[in-house]
Amino acid sequence: MSSPDIVPISDDEIRLGQFLKLAGLAESGAEARELVAEGEVSVNGEVDTRRGRRLVVGDVVRVDLPQGAAHAQVGSAGTAD
Incomplete structure (x- = not known):
């Protein structure tokens, strides 16, 4: 799988x-x-079923979708691709 897209956030967490x-x-x-309730989402390689989980810069989120897996990394506002 390719490197995750870096998605900038404006705060310290999301x-x-x-x-x-x-x-x-x-x-x-x-x-x-x-997606979260069905266990289709993992954070840093571990399935997480808490939609309110707080993510910080560097966390990688992967979603298993019917069309294939997709992933993105939390980035700071200054690290947009």
């Missing part, structure tokens, strides 16, 4: 559900909720 939407890994809050 909740997992919000990041899924920001990174384009989920189209809506409802889809993010469903």
